[in-house]
Amino acid sequence: MSDAATPDASSPDASSPAASSPAASSSAASSSDASSSDASSPGAASRAASSPGAASRAAASLGAASRAAASPAAASPDAPHGAKRPLLVALGTTAVVTALSYLAPEAHANALVAAAFLGATWLFALRDGDDAVRDRGLALGGLLESSELSWRRLLRDARRSAPYVLALAALVFPPFVLAYRAYWHVSSFSFELPQDYVDRIAGQLLVVALPEEAFFRGYLQSELERAWQHRRWRVFGVELGVGWLAASLMFALGHLLTVPVAARLAVFFPALLFGWLRAKTGGIGAALVFHALCNLLSSALAIGYAQP
Numbered sequence: 270m271s272d273a274a275t276p277d278a279s280s281p282d283a284s285s286p287a288a289s290s291p292a293a294s295s296s297a298a299s300s301s302d303a304s305s306s307d308a309s310s311p312g313a314a315s316r317a318a319s320s321p322g323a324a325s326r327a328a329a330s331l332g333a334a335s336r337a338a339a340s341p342a343a344a345s346p347d348a349p350h351g352a353k354r355p356l357l358v359a360l361g362t363t364a365v366v367t368a369l370s371y372l373a374p375e376a377h378a379n380a381l382v383a384a385a386f387l388g389a390t391w392l393f394a395l396r397d398g399d400d401a402v403r404d405r406g407l408a409l410g411g412l413l414e415s416s417e418l419s420w421r422r423l424l425r426d427a428r429r430s431a432p433y434v435l436a437l438a439a440l441v442f443p444p445f446v447l448a449y450r451a452y453w454h455v456s457s458f459s460f461e462l463p464q465d466y467v468d469r470i471a472g473q474l475l476v477v478a479l480p481e482e483a484f485f486r487g488y489l490q491s492e493l494e495r496a497w498q499h500r501r502w503r504v505f506g507v508e509l510g511v512g513w514l515a516a517s518l519m520f521a522l523g524h525l526l527t528v529p530v531a532a533r534l535a536v537f538f539p540a541l542l543f544g545w546l547r548a549k550t551g552g553i554g555a556a557l558v559f560h561a562l563c564n565l566l567s568s569a570l571a572i573g574y575a576q577p
Contacts, residue, residue, distance in 0.1 A: 351496030362389040370527040386480035394488045405491040406552040430555035460573035478560040486547040490516035513544045
């Protein structure tokens with residue numbers, strides 16, 4: 270994860286609790302098996318006919334099994350089980366990235382961290398086919414799909430996302446600059462464009478923002494939002510939930526582990542904006558660009574205010 274990122278710089282709720290309970294499903298299945306067994310055994314029909322109570326109980330058991338099988342809540346995993354896999358993937362990936370940030374040679378650490386994030390995204394998201402890629406917002410206008418690239422679609426998606434990036438930058442960047450000046454007690458700004466500015470921009474887009482957004486917003490936020498649908502809020506016209514918060518928290522935790530300074534946790538707040546952009550635009554493209562812009566602004570401020 271890039272040091273320049275700081276100034277320091279979903280399953281639906283069960284409509285029936287009993288239907289979604291493993292015990293209830295097991296009971297219903299057992300009743301159904303028992304009923305089938307009774308029905309197939311010799312003399313079962315005559316026994317059921319001669320005993321109205323037995324027939325009634327058998328019918329009730331079959332009805333319960335049928336309702337349990339038809340219930341969406343019984344067919345889908347409840348929230349904790351749905352979230353378990355992506356959370357474990359996030360923890361494992363964070364551990365690998367943290368180890369790489371400390372153990373890898375400094376000249377190659379950023380590239381290896383990027384490879385770890387992209388590898389995890391490919392392993393747990395991109396291999397599932399184009400529908401899954403689009404569902405997780407990873408298509409990037411078709412760039413990451415197996416089908417032939419459509420430049421018209423790519424430009425259309427970019428044109429749709431650009432206004433949100435520009436609007437957020439206009440709203441967030443001015444107060445951020447003022448807060449930076451106040452926090453660091455600086456006033457004199459002197460900035461010269463670095464000779465390697467093209468490399469810096471490409472690095473922030475492709476080595477920092479793309480891998481992190483693909484993993485945290487494309488894979489993790491999508492999976493957690495799908496798993497945790499029981500609590501939702503409308504945030505400036507976008508429906509978001511616990512998965513949005515959890516993915517942002519994991520993002521901040523990863524930054525803290527790679528550089529153990531409390532100020533690194535502040536990236537939780539821009540992560541909320543990245544997650545909002547992903548939900549608003551339906552993909553990670555806008556979040557990717559805004560993420561890179563945030564890092565570049567932080568880097569420019571650190572350079573400009575450090576000069577005499």
